[in-house]
Amino acid sequence: MKKAVRALTILVLIITIVSTNTLYCFAHPYAFQHNKELEAVLFEEGYSKYQSDTIRNYVTALEYASYLAIDQFGGSGEYQFSFLKTMKMGGLPLRFSTIDYSEDLMGSGKQINANTHRLYTHQGWDREYENASVRKFWDARRNILLGTINTVLGFSRLPGLFGYSDKCNSLAGIIYYVHILGDYIEADTYKKVSILQDLAGHEKTDGNDMISYLSQYVEILFEDQRDSVAYKELVDGLEAIAKDAGTLVNSFGGVNTEEEFEQYHQCAIDLLELLKAQIPTLLKGEDHFRSVFYPNI
Numbered sequence: 001m002k003k004a005v006r007a008l009t010i011l012v013l014i015i016t017i018v019s020t021n022t023l024y025c026f027a028h029p030y031a032f033q034h035n036k037e038l039e040a041v042l043f044e045e046g047y048s049k050y051q052s053d054t055i056r057n058y059v060t061a062l063e064y065a066s067y068l069a070i071d072q073f074g075g076s077g078e079y080q081f082s083f084l085k086t087m088k089m090g091g092l093p094l095r096f097s098t099i100d101y102s103e104d105l106m107g108s109g110k111q112i113n114a115n116t117h118r119l120y121t122h123q124g125w126d127r128e129y130e131n132a133s134v135r136k137f138w139d140a141r142r143n144i145l146l147g148t149i150n151t152v153l154g155f156s157r158l159p160g161l162f163g164y165s166d167k168c169n170s171l172a173g174i175i176y177y178v179h180i181l182g183d184y185i186e187a188d189t190y191k192k193v194s195i196l197q198d199l200a201g202h203e204k205t206d207g208n209d210m211i212s213y214l215s216q217y218v219e220i221l222f223e224d225q226r227d228s229v230a231y232k233e234l235v236d237g238l239e240a241i242a243k244d245a246g247t248l249v250n251s252f253g254g255v256n257t258e259e260e261f262e263q264y265h266q267c268a269i270d271l272l273e274l275l276k277a278q279i280p281t282l283l284k285g286e287d288h289f290r291s292v293f294y295p296n297i
Contacts, residue, residue, distance in 0.1 A: 091147015200245035
């Protein structure tokens with residue numbers, strides 16, 4: 001009897017350990033994956049954020065600000081908010097509750113969850129909402145990422161008076177879309193990305209798509225590098241992917257077959273890989289970025 005009880009106890013312990021590790025591996029890598037993708041787009045291969053405490057803290061601040069702007073909901077994120085406050089990042093509201101995405105912003109009283117949190121935060125970086133409550137909420141979220149980028153890179157000395165610069169907004173937009181691309185790549189059905197902004201233009205909403213905005217941000221942020229190989233390859237790549245993705249979006253019925261989704265999904269993968277290949281070189285060529293993250297060059 002004692003042996004049976006002992007065996008059962010051991011079995012329960014094993015199941016508990018396996019279940020705990022499984023839950024950990026399922027929940028934790030989600031944020032880590034977004035951060036890993038972001039670092040791969042911002043920095044060249046082999047770059048170490050641990051070369052100094054300042055650089056490590058700045059990279060962490062960008063990742064936390066991205067999370068709070070895009071993915072926070074249901075009371076999570078107070079630690080990240082406190083970290084940014086401690087680091088004296090700009091753009092933060094006085095209270096965490098100002099940006100806590102816990103209830104439907106249209107006043108229905110419904111609680112936000114993992115399946116609904118994308119409704120007002122994954123629709124486009126420069127998306128303008130007609131509803132005043134949604135617009136106020138999204139502006140507060142945007143300011144966290146904009147203020148953090150501006151504090152780290154010093155685009156504007158008085159953003160409170162003159163607003164954030166176009167370059168600051170463009171880098172924020174790129175960081176934003178790296179996150180959205182991560183959600184695209186994670187999806188295994190079109191239904192899971194149908195709520196997200198299209199990769200490329202739709203006939204009825206031309207210009208209000210991810211690649212159109214990315215193209216604008218690239219042109220603004222890297223205006224002094226337009227003759228570089230990296231810039232030309234990035235622009236050409238964006239145009240090519242936009243053509244392929246746009247064909248699928250504008251096909252009869254849209255992306256409505258498994259084969260079309262596989263092709264559309266590949267466009268998202270190709271787009272992220274393109275950003276990883278070219279953006280780090282271009283950012284390294286920008287004085288604001290290089291002086292902070294490549295101080296020894």
